[in-house]
Amino acid sequence: MKSTTEMPDRIMMPPAWKFAGYIAVVIFIVWSFKGSGLSVSDLIRGLPNLFRLVNEMTPPNFDRFASISKAILQTFQMGLVGAVVGIVISFFLGILATRRNTPHPVVFHVTRFVIAFCRSVPDLVWAVIFVASVGLGVFAGTLTIIVDTIGFCGRFFAEAMEEVDPGPEDALKSIGANKFFIVMSAVVPAAMPSFVNSSLFALEKAVRSSVVLGLVGAGGIGIELKVAMDMFEYQQAAAIILYIFALVISVEQFSIYARRKFM
Numbered sequence: 001m002k003s004t005t006e007m008p009d010r011i012m013m014p015p016a017w018k019f020a021g022y023i024a025v026v027i028f029i030v031w032s033f034k035g036s037g038l039s040v041s042d043l044i045r046g047l048p049n050l051f052r053l054v055n056e057m058t059p060p061n062f063d064r065f066a067s068i069s070k071a072i073l074q075t076f077q078m079g080l081v082g083a084v085v086g087i088v089i090s091f092f093l094g095i096l097a098t099r100r101n102t103p104h105p106v107v108f109h110v111t112r113f114v115i116a117f118c119r120s121v122p123d124l125v126w127a128v129i130f131v132a133s134v135g136l137g138v139f140a141g142t143l144t145i146i147v148d149t150i151g152f153c154g155r156f157f158a159e160a161m162e163e164v165d166p167g168p169e170d171a172l173k174s175i176g177a178n179k180f181f182i183v184m185s186a187v188v189p190a191a192m193p194s195f196v197n198s199s200l201f202a203l204e205k206a207v208r209s210s211v212v213l214g215l216v217g218a219g220g221i222g223i224e225l226k227v228a229m230d231m232f233e234y235q236q237a238a239a240i241i242l243y244i245f246a247l248v249i250s251v252e253q254f255s256i257y258a259r260r261k262f263m
Contacts, residue, residue: 053234060242061235068224072243075220076251078138079210082145083203090115090150091195094157100169101161101183115158119151123209127218138219145206145213153202160194161187196262200255207251211244221247 014022062068093111095101102108126147130140168186188195214222221244228237 056234057238059235060239061233062239064236064239068221068240068243071221071224072247074138075210075214075222076207076247078141078213078220079145079207079251080203082142082210083149083199083206085142086146086149086206087153087199087202089146090153090157093150093154094161095183095187097154097158098161098187100166101179101187103179111154112158115151115154117151118147119155121147121151123148123213124216127213127216131217136217136219141210141213141218141220144218145210148209149202149206152205153198156198157191157195160191160198163194164190197259200259204248204252204255208248211248 013019093115096103096107097111097115099108102111123144126144127140130143134140134143164187168190169182172182172186210220211222214220214224215226217223221240225237225240225244228234228240
């Protein structure tokens with residue numbers, strides 16, 4: 001029997017099955033490093049090519065200022081509209097995906113499945129699907145942003161409403177208030193800070209995604225960048241990258257300002 005003054009063991013040995021699981025995870029991570037193709041030697045050999053590419057991009061060529069400016073504006077509009085529409089749809093889906101607010105358990109599970117499905121499929125895959133459905137251009141990109149935003153905001157909106165203190169909701173139920181009035185008067189105001197935070201992050205995510213979607217034909221500045229790189233117009237590509245950098249930074253700064261202002 002151990003003395004009461006004896007210090008406990010610093011490291012508690014886990015059960016054998018749990019220890020074997022830890023070892024398996026470590027082995028898988030080490031094996032994944034090999035499968036990922038990570039190579040320091042290849043990186044060192046590729047550095048001269050990287051420096052040569054940067055040299056060929058300097059100085060940036062802003063001769064196509066008008067067309068690039070139009071494309072960057074189109075990219076921002078695509079991300080903005082897609083985010084706004086997706087946020088509005090996510091609000092209503094979030095209500096249906098909340099256990100306390102959904103009208104029926106079947107509706108809850110179906111809505112949760114829809115949100116999870118929108119989130120699980122990558123945005124580039126959605127872009128390819130919509131390009132094949134509605135054709136090349138910003139409409140396919142906007143639809144992609146809408147679906148991607150639903151997958152992002154729908155989950156966080158539902159979780160925010162699940163975490164709301166049920167006290168005010170129960171009080172309204174006790175006086176016979178209907179479900180819609182309870183949600184709008186008790187649940188939504190309490191979850192509003194989380195809604196604003198998630199919506200601003202969704203806008204940032206939408207703008208960044210809208211840049212990449214052009215690479216698969218979904219409109220915006222991505223098409224200009226792809227064409228410039230395919231034609232070896234590296235100086236024009238550098239100018240486009242600077243435009244993209246300015247757009248993303250501007251949206252992020254606006255998001256930070258809005259978050260401080262409203263939260």
